[in-house]
Amino acid sequence: MTEGAATGIAPPAPARRTTTARVVFDSPLPQLDHLFDYRIPQELEADALPGVRVTVPLRSAGRVARGYIVEIVDEADGFDGELSPLDSVVSAVPVLTPEVWALARKAADRAAGGASDILRLAIPARQVRVEKTWQREQLEGVAGSPVPDAPELDGYGPALAEMLAAHGRVALDVSPQVVRLGSGTWVGRWAVTLAQAAARTVFGGETAILAVPDYRDSDQLFAALSEYLPGDRITRVDASQPNADRYRAFLDCLTDIPRVILGNRSAVYAPAAALGLLAIFDDGDPLYSEPLAPYVHARDAALIRQQQSGAALVLAGHTRSVDAQRLVELGWVEAVSPERSVTPRVLITAKADHDDTAVTARIPSMAWRQAKEAIATGPVLVQVARPGYAPVLACATCSSAARCATCAGPLGIASAGSAPSCTLCGAIAAGWTCPTCEGTKLRLVTRGTGRTAEELGRAFPGVPVIISDGDRQVTTVEARPALVIATRGAEPVAAGGYAAVLLLDGDRMLAAEHLRIGEDCLRWWSNAAALARPGAPVVLTGVTGDLARALATWTQPAFAHTELLDRRALRFPPAVRAASVSGDAAAVAAAVTEVRDLPGASILGPTPTDDGVRAILRLDYAQAGDAARLLRGAVVRNATRRRKAPQGKAGYRPPPTLKVRFDDPEILS
Incomplete structure (x- = not known):
């Protein structure tokens, strides 16, 4: 006879192991970028599965946060207290798969960021009606x-x-x-x-x-x-x-x-x-x-x-x-590479070789002759650097860049016959005077799609002119004579291919102050050349040297190899990983101190910016993981430290300013 039977008291039931949900918050706050444990109430056990959307309580002010269940465990590790229960299961559809979560976590750690920021890119906002219809179809x-x-x-x-x-x-x-x-x-x-x-x-x-x-x-x-x-x-x-x-x-x-x-x-x-x-x-x-x-x-x-x-x-x-x-x-x-090599017929020409007609058309004479011969058999593509009419103006006397008297932005002409105006604030430049030489006349520095179409339209009377840029979205053109003026990346596909391709403004494109401008230009020109029909001329104007030779011989990998050798010698990306650390001076100094002693790390700056300072880190790939972890810790500490309210603003906490960005494109400019 058992003790319980002898006393008439039932033995205590074995303790029930509570089911625990580990939740990632949908929050950009760096201090919340980890998993939180919540108890799954009995009424939610059927729907509280890994990957579903949930709402959970926060300890502060009775607020409720949104998130996703990442995994279900039997009990919280190392915690003997009472867990808060899940508030609700928003949807029973497991939208966060284990593979996507692992990807988000790894990618965020590599970039010293938060996984929830990547999940916002990976998982679209919920549409209730769409979701219910989809669920019925699945059943x-x-x-x-x-x-x-x-x-x-x-x-x-x-x-x-x-x-x-x-x-x-x-x-x-x-x-x-x-x-x-x-x-x-x-x-x-x-x-x-x-x-x-x-x-x-x-x-x-x-x-x-x-x-x-x-x-x-x-x-x-x-x-x-x-x-x-x-x-x-x-x-x-x-x-x-x-x-x-x-x-x-x-x-x-x-x-x-x-x-x-x-x-x-x-x-x-x-x-x-x-x-x-x-x-x-x-x-x-x-x-x-x-x-x-x-x-x-x-x-x-x-x-x-x-x-x-x-x-x-x-x-x-x-x-x-x-x-x-x-x-x-x-x-x-x-x-x-393909078994059979197919390369465009690329011609290189300098801008110095002009005749009177070509000057009017803004293209070298050889390129103009190629276009004139090709236009009779099909469309001709003309790639230019900028959209608009005349996006950049300069003083006609001293060639200084024309700036707005109100905001110092660049002056341009929006359309034919319009007055010069600021491309930033829109102010009309009436009575403009050059601050350098006191000249009053302006000249065109760059010609956009509109001005180019106007000039080529006069050079090729009777030929239709089609403009394709950010404002005019043209994806295809027919196989009949036409001039197609397009900005880089906006070139339409021509039926049968273009009869000729003119790549204008090459020198203007290369003048951009950016470390990747060489490979960018080669990519823009190569993509445009790939739209030509077999044997059609592709004319590159104003560019010579290794870059032009790589396009003409279609040896882009060799150019990439040369670029990589130069980057290795200078310790520039992608030969090394680089990160920018920006914010107030004290926060940046504290973050930089964390990674200063890593092997192979070099620090540039900090230098003043509009809202603080910025330092640039260069790291070997073997040390980049440790650097990302240390910098992420600095971001979390900066976000959680107490900040004094400005005078006269009681209760206001200034937001943290420390920001870390790996592989920042601005580093290369």
Whole structure:
């Protein structure tokens, strides 16, 4: 007989192990960038699963915060007290997958930032009606359309297919051509190559993520993908979509159906059940640089995700960025080129060779003759440096830059016949006088798309003129005579390719004070040259030397190699990692002290800025991880220290000013 039976008192029930949820807050505060433990109430146990959105109480002032459950554990480690319970489960859909969480955590740690800042890029805002409709469809059962047989990778032979099947890492040189799809649409050959690689991945039962710089590239790649895959196997995720469409596309990515996920820089964070391919086209484009904290470049996020998932990685482009070249020389990725070399016919000309007609048209005489001969057979592309009419003016007497008398901004002319005005504040420059020589006349320094179209329209009477820039979005042109004036990156695709391509303002583009301007110019010119029809002349004006020779001989990897050698000698990125530390002088000094003794670390500055000071750190890659951890600690300490309120503002706490940014583009300028 048991003791309980003898006494008539039931023995105590065994202690129930409480179920604990570890939650990451949706908050930009650095001191909250870690997991918090909460007790899961019994009424929420069915829905409180890893990845779901939840609300949780905060100890201060009874507030409630939003977040995501990262994991479920039996009990909190090292804590014997009573945990606060979850407040609610916002949605039962697990929108945060373990793979995306691991990626966000690793990428944030590498950049000395917060994981929640990356999760805001990875997970769109919830759309309740869209989510409920999607949930009903999932209950009914949704199966993807059958996938056609895997296409061949045209032009690369079996080697590339074998590398992708083995989930290798590739720096892919694409053919500079335009091709016609079965639907009649003309796209760059690069789009067909990536579409074929993605279709092979989906045929093998895996998901492919394809990232491109902007909507023009996305439209081309979508058209190419539609040739090989049914529409429900292609999911577009980009910022141009309405919120409802973007959230629906995100929810579709959560399913187990193999698909192609196509988007811009944030696509690298898309959930994928079985990731088999991660490809980035033109990784040197600055649009891949994230402008929001923690400023993780899409290429860096892709490299981290490839390591975590084991998927194939492809960095494709007409040129090779210096960052990709570094990976090639380290042996981390393998360079692959087409079996048959196809290169544009590039002609180099200096600006000194002018005749009277060419002076009127603002192009050298040889380039003008090439355009005149080509215009009879098809469209001619003219690439210029700036949009607008005349964005920069100068004094006609002393050539000093013309500045606004109100705000000192640059003066420009917005359209033909308009008065000079400030490009910043819009003030009309009536009665302008040069402060240097007291001259009163202005001259054009740069000519934008509008002025160029006006000049070329006079030089080629009767020929239609099409302008494509940020204000006028033109994606395609027909195969008939026309002058297409486009800014860099805004060149439309011509049916059959352009009969000639004129690359103007090369010297103006190279005059920008930026460390990457050489590789940027080569990328702009190469992408434009790739739109020419076979044998069509591509004329580069005003540029000579190694850069022009690399374009003419189509040896962009060799130029990237030379650039990398120079960067190594000078300890410039990407040969080393660099970070900027900005804020008030005391905070910057404290943060710099944390990393001063790391092996190989060098510190430049601090130098004054508009709102404090800035110091620049240069670090070897082997020490960058430790530096990021130490600098993140400095940011947290700075955010949590007590700050005195300014006089007369009782209760006001000035916000922390310390900011750390790894791989800051401004460092290179």
